[in-house]
Amino acid sequence: MVASISDVAKLAGVSKSTVSLVCNNKGYVSPETREKIERAMAELNYTPSALGQNLKLRRSGIIGIIVPDISHPFFSTFLKYAEKSLYRRGYKTMVCGTAGRQDVEEAYLQMLERRTMDGIIMGAHSQKVERYLRTNRPIVALDRFLSEDIPVVRSNKAQIAELAAGLLLKRGRRHIAQLVSSYTVPNFELEKDETFVRLMAQGGAEVTDVSVGYNAFTEEQYALAAQRLFRRCPNVDGIVGTDMAVLACMAEAHRRGLRVPEQISMVAIDGTYVTRIGEMTLTAIVQPMEAMAEQAVDLVLQLLEEGAERPASPALEVTVQEGESC
Amino acid sequence: MVASISDVAKLAGVSKSTVSLVCNNKGYVSPETREKIERAMAELNYTPSALGQNLKLRRSGIIGIIVPDISHPFFSTFLKYAEKSLYRRGYKTMVCGTAGRQDVEEAYLQMLERRTMDGIIMGAHSQKVERYLRTNRPIVALDRFLSEDIPVVRSNKAQIAELAAGLLLKRGRRHIAQLVSSYTVPNFELEKDETFVRLMAQGGAEVTDVSVGYNAFTEEQYALAAQRLFRRCPNVDGIVGTDMAVLACMAEAHRRGLRVPEQISMVAIDGTYVTRIGEMTLTAIVQPMEAMAEQAVDLVLQLLEEGAERPASPALEVTVQEGESC
DNA sequence: ATGAAAGCGCTAACAG
């Protein structure tokens, strides 16, 4: 059996409340009593149970982070920084990869209501929006619009489009393919993709959208999208898309004997570590992952600890990674 | 205020236990009573609190997974499959990236004792081994030896060494550099590295060890190791190391105008997705990540649910990924 | 400075 606070109190000959004071370094306890209690704790090898604490304090100290795919470089990088930030602020991180399954997302929303978690950072998006409004517990959205009342973490989409367009136009590219995701939930991708098309048109280039598919985050899906792209745009000379999508296009271009960046330019959006580990560093628009993670944590804790109504969350600025692919 | 089970009981005019039965679909409840209770639950928008449940049941339903770096492809892939497996078996996943800090690892071991988690899968390794013996709560080690009593998940190291040696010898490589980690805790790397050296010697090749460093998982550390490698082994014609280390060597070779695989062969050990996303698919020894994750989950739940003493855990077999780098 | 008592929300004998 493992010792409880009552066992310690009994052995030390004091009351539970005094033991509690010692455990939490609160109030005033005489040196002698403290000494007795500490001896008893040591003897019984006592560790306070978080379960009792949690019930009493009505909190778990856990924030859940829900993403479509835990191993995807974008999400795993976000997770890394978010966990770090949460840990620093005294919280633990629960993680969930939905792999696009609605029921999993729903299950985690229920856990939020059941107080398994104190708050959620939502990076997946298969649920209908109304679902999120049914609860008024702390939720923050990552790069997607859920409702007016749910704060969202995002980078500056217009800036991304401008920078990407600038890079390709500077190289004189005119036949562009843009790898886009299927828009199931209003997210900010659409804004970015449309702005990009408009800017390229102004520069005299035409853009063809190629869909990567719905909730597509696997290597195979990216590879298939790349094949579709080259089949559909035989004379493509510029490609823009997320890191993984562009990398798949690099492989496909290589297979087809097309040289990058001589014959075809590629700009990766996200700029996670995978753009820096190959023979060639990709030219990329880099999302500020650590800042995004910290903003997300900050927002969810503002909702939780300060009961903030609609905390502000400015779009974060991106930067260009000068690479060799454009 | 949020409704508790007592509120529901009161409104429905029944006792708490009956409400509990309905919630958990246990025992027999008359249709009429059930009906009344369900109506009350709906009216109060009742959701059972996990905090009360947890205290009563003395469990949290959470398994912690501790790794050095959440975004590293090996660990993020492991995490993805482990979370999936845990979810399927009714558990939630808490995640922690230690970034090599002992105090973080210690903090999570304490949480295990405080019952924040029901068990731990330990993929990091900065603590002294004795620390793990102080607790008899469920712990499983990932690819490292902690003690006789702690089950370990690992792949067949001898097989890895044999396959890697075979690949390089078949290409006639004689000047090999092996990227190794610093050995702080007895893990199975050492066994693999030594076997590899022996096999290569039998084949008439010499092997130089190049250390990546202690707890080295960042891009910069890999890049520096690659530079050291080429400086120290100017006539190297074969390299073996983990995915990320080998990728850094690919970049460095490219910078030095060395062609892979014509002048130099590379074999990546791990074979995670990063070996398949560049222009070139790397020749790799592939660890069975999903099987490793499932074995880890299985072991930790055997310890937890069945109180197993020393559950068996056979080393898992690896496979070769035929690539273009060797 | 310390103790008594109440209660967080739930489950599980056991009785009826």
Add this chain to the structure above:
DNA sequence: CTGTTAGCGCTTTCAT
């Protein structure tokens, strides 16, 4: 089939 009772382990007034 349902209610009573007891308690999981902790914190927190409020007295003393």
